[in-house]
Amino acid sequence: MKTIRGESKKYLEIDLGKRSWSVFSPTEADLRDYIGGKGLGLKMIHDRLGNRLGALDPLDPDNILAFMMGTFLATGAPCSARFAGVTKSPLTGIMVAASCGGPFGMACKTAGWDGVLVSGQAAEPTVVHIDEAGVRFEAAGELWSMETGPAQSRLVDNPRQGALLIGPAGENGVLYSVIRSGHRYLGRGGMGTVMGAKNLKAIVATGLSCRIEPADPVAFARLNKKARTMINRNAFVRSYRAYGTNFGVNPGVDAGYAPVRNFRDRTDERCRNLSGEAMAERYHTTHAVCAPCTVLCGHKGTYPDGVKRHIPEYETIGLWGGNLMNFDPDIIGSWNDRMNELGIDTISCGATVGWAMEAAEKGLRPSQLAFGRTDNIAGILDDIAWRRGEGADLALGSRRLALKYGGLDFAAQVKGLEMAAYDPRAGWGQGLNYAVANRGGCHLNAYPIALEALFKFIPQYSTLSKASWVAFMEDLFSATNSTQTCQFTIFGYLLEPPIARFTPKPLLKLAMTLLPEVAQLVLDWSALSGLVSAITGRPIGMRAFLKSGRRTHVLERCMNLACGITAADDTLPRRFLEEAITKHPVKSVVPIESLVKAYYRKKGYDADGVPTPRLLRRLGLPSLVLPSVVGAAR
Ligand code: SF4
Numbered sequence: 001m002k003t004i005r006g007e008s009k010k011y012l013e014i015d016l017g018k019r020s021w022s023v024f025s026p027t028e029a030d031l032r033d034y035i036g037g038k039g040l041g042l043k044m045i046h047d048r049l050g051n052r053l054g055a056l057d058p059l060d061p062d063n064i065l066a067f068m069m070g071t072f073l074a075t076g077a078p079c080s081a082r083f084a085g086v087t088k089s090p091l092t093g094i095m096v097a098a099s100c101g102g103p104f105g106m107a108c109k110t111a112g113w114d115g116v117l118v119s120g121q122a123a124e125p126t127v128v129h130i131d132e133a134g135v136r137f138e139a140a141g142e143l144w145s146m147e148t149g150p151a152q153s154r155l156v157d158n159p160r161q162g163a164l165l166i167g168p169a170g171e172n173g174v175l176y177s178v179i180r181s182g183h184r185y186l187g188r189g190g191m192g193t194v195m196g197a198k199n200l201k202a203i204v205a206t207g208l209s210c211r212i213e214p215a216d217p218v219a220f221a222r223l224n225k226k227a228r229t230m231i232n233r234n235a236f237v238r239s240y241r242a243y244g245t246n247f248g249v250n251p252g253v254d255a256g257y258a259p260v261r262n263f264r265d266r267t268d269e270r271c272r273n274l275s276g277e278a279m280a281e282r283y284h285t286t287h288a289v290c291a292p293c294t295v296l297c298g299h300k301g302t303y304p305d306g307v308k309r310h311i312p313e314y315e316t317i318g319l320w321g322g323n324l325m326n327f328d329p330d331i332i333g334s335w336n337d338r339m340n341e342l343g344i345d346t347i348s349c350g351a352t353v354g355w356a357m358e359a360a361e362k363g364l365r366p367s368q369l370a371f372g373r374t375d376n377i378a379g380i381l382d383d384i385a386w387r388r389g390e391g392a393d394l395a396l397g398s399r400r401l402a403l404k405y406g407g408l409d410f411a412a413q414v415k416g417l418e419m420a421a422y423d424p425r426a427g428w429g430q431g432l433n434y435a436v437a438n439r440g441g442c443h444l445n446a447y448p449i450a451l452e453a454l455f456k457f458i459p460q461y462s463t464l465s466k467a468s469w470v471a472f473m474e475d476l477f478s479a480t481n482s483t484q485t486c487q488f489t490i491f492g493y494l495l496e497p498p499i500a501r502f503t504p505k506p507l508l509k510l511a512m513t514l515l516p517e518v519a520q521l522v523l524d525w526s527a528l529s530g531l532v533s534a535i536t537g538r539p540i541g542m543r544a545f546l547k548s549g550r551r552t553h554v555l556e557r558c559m560n561l562a563c564g565i566t567a568a569d570d571t572l573p574r575r576f577l578e579e580a581i582t583k584h585p586v587k588s589v590v591p592i593e594s595l596v597k598a599y600y601r602k603k604g605y606d607a608d609g610v611p612t613p614r615l616l617r618r619l620g621l622p623s624l625v626l627p628s629v630v631g632a633a634r
Pocket of ligand 1: 486
């Protein structure tokens with residue numbers, strides 16, 4: 001078996017229209033500057049599309065779908081199953097990157113490929129097969145129209161294989177359709193829709209023909225052990241391990257970030273029926289995770305109907321639970337299964353259905369949907385995937401519907417991407433995060449609600465330190481998402497080194513609130529950056545790691561500016577800016593203007609939200625294309 005030291009540096013470039021493929025390698029400078037995963041994927045798309053990016057219809061054959069294997073993938077580092085998908089989103093019209101821990105990543109990387117770039121449109125529905133020798137095209141035949149579960153069973157018949165595939169939603173142009181791999185998903189922004197527009201049903205990788213060894217095995221072994229120790233003892237990780245992401249339900253009821261009745265109220269005691277603790281007891285849950293994983297957040301359990309199901313994630317539970325005034329976890333489990341089979345993003349769909357329920361209540365749009373009514377949801381999901389009846393409309397997502405019927409003020413989306421299940425009035429940093437996140441209403445951009453409402457390191461209802469933490473965390477997450485280790489490990493790396501662990505919590509809280517830049521200077525993520533060095537053989541210190549994350553984030557911002565984003569898009573729906581009274585005892589609206597202004601300053605953007613030439617120079621961003629891109633956006 002061939003041994004690869006860290007990374008093969010070989011990428012497949014597939015043109016579906018020409019049924020051709022080639023191999024290319026990124027420059028050493030790009031590997032150093034962008035690490036891999038999300039960052040390198042954005043850079044490759046940027047270089048290939050250049051000034052065509054802005055006007056490009058995301059469903060045009062020329063759009064590029066990049067699948068980027070993580071630096072950590074297949075090395076044995078913590079949570080190292082993950083890979084990225086990057087493209088221009090049909091839902092938002094701007095860039096989208098997502099992360100997935102399904103088996104495609106392991107198969108692709110151990111076939112010797114660090115990534116796959118797909119462009120063009122196949123003349124007929126197609127399945128692409130890749131292995132160590134290269135690429136083979138095959139007609140999808142009867143797989144087209146098939147739901148993801150049966151299609152995947154047909155495509156993958158041995159443990160060396162992993163597939164990426166779409167369901168009917170992606171084939172039929174639902175703007176928020178997903179790509180499935182195993183029981184994991186590239187979930188946001190309609191990546192499955194791009195794949196469907198390319199007539200691409202699936203990519204099947206056959207791997208395990210190469211062994212991935214770190215470039216420096218001794219340093220890797222030492223850092224891997226250290227990282228695992230830190231991750232294992234982190235309280236956040238232990239909660240995930242015990243109850244999955246739904247450990248966040250009860251704190252959401254208390255802290256007031258639970259989405260209730262299309263984000264009108266931000267708490268409801270009945271949401272506790274949907275908590276991780278309640279579901280662990282009800283379904284006798286066991287782990288079902290990305291492989292390999294150190295955190296173990298995923299769970300499955302046996303439902304009262306006897307079916308063994310994957311427990312829906314917190315976002316799905318939030319948006320299909322209290323958000324729709326439904327407090328029955330059993331029925332959300334069955335809807336979650338249905339959406340996974342059809343290939344639908346549970347977050348965008350849940351928020352769109354919530355909007356439709358409120359729009360119907362307000363008489364803006366007739367609908368069979370109503371808060372608390374659950375009997376017609378399963379049928380609606382099929383109608384969305386097949387674009388029938390009301391489903392054809394709902395397949396467009398909440399922003400397009402609100403522009404068509406009115407009701408933009410209560411469409412829980414930013415830049416067209418539906419918000420995740422955290423009401424931003426419960427954490428003003430979370431509000432800022434949604435407003436400025438590159439891909440739109442994304443909770444994972446910086447995830448400040450964890451600092452505000454879960455760890456309670458910084459106050460929920462204050463602007464103090466928020467711009468600084470959002471700017472810092474999004475750089476750190478951008479870099480982390482270029483290694484493609486799981487973001488859920490990050491608090492283990494940050495909070496378990498001695499400097500954070502042995503500082504008394506009140507002192508840590510004070511420093512994080514009043515002197516955030518000082519706190520960021522003393523935090524230590526050297527184990528994470530050290531693992532990157534040990535795997536790739538390219539030394540990268542923790543400051544350079546952070547700078548790489550900022551470079552990726554700013555590059556993505558520039559690409560979005562080229563796609564037409566302006567400072568006016570860096571805001572929240574009016575509900576979160578004006579409606580202070582909810583069921584939660586604390587009245588709160590997000591003071592978004594001052595937060596965004598402070599954030600622009602921290603980030604090195606000008607008052608229009610455009611990265612300054614000084615920042616671009618400091619990050620060494622490409623000088624040929626970007627100035628014209630940024631100039632065109634102003
Ligand atoms: S923590 Fe959860 S999402 Fe992250 S790699 Fe493990 S199972 Fe996957």
